[in-house]
Amino acid sequence: MNSPKKVSAFSAQVYALCRRIPQGRITTYKELARALGKKGQVYRAIGHVLRENPFAPEVPCHRVINSSGAVGGFRGKTNGKEVQEKIKLLEKEGIRIINGKVNLQKYLFRF
Numbered sequence: 001m002n003s004p005k006k007v008s009a010f011s012a013q014v015y016a017l018c019r020r021i022p023q024g025r026i027t028t029y030k031e032l033a034r035a036l037g038k039k040g041q042v043y044r045a046i047g048h049v050l051r052e053n054p055f056a057p058e059v060p061c062h063r064v065i066n067s068s069g070a071v072g073g074f075r076g077k078t079n080g081k082e083v084q085e086k087i088k089l090l091e092k093e094g095i096r097i098i099n100g101k102v103n104l105q106k107y108l109f110r111f
Contacts, residue, residue, distance in 0.1 A: 035111035
């Protein structure tokens with residue numbers, strides 16, 4: 001990652017995993033936690049790390065969604081123009097979103 005901004009070791013691990021999510025696929029906060037070997041409710045911590053992502057778009061945090069298939073938040077917002085931007089980014093990559101949800105069986109990327 002080419003940036004002078006320093007990040008924590010946990011953040012660096014999250015960003016490294018996100019870089020592996022291929023275009024046209026998504027993953028979930030829960031799947032990221034599993035790949036990190038973290039137990040318990042670390043989903044919010046992962047969400048916070050992604051909200052602060054200084055490496056976008058190189059680190060494609062828009063490809064991380066909720067385990068329910070719901071698109072979830074983007075840039076610290078859970079609705080409005082930010083979430084619409086996330087939806088547009090995902091659709092541009094060929095991911096179909098119906099009623100605010102992504103078909104996990106079709107698009108989910110596991111590490």
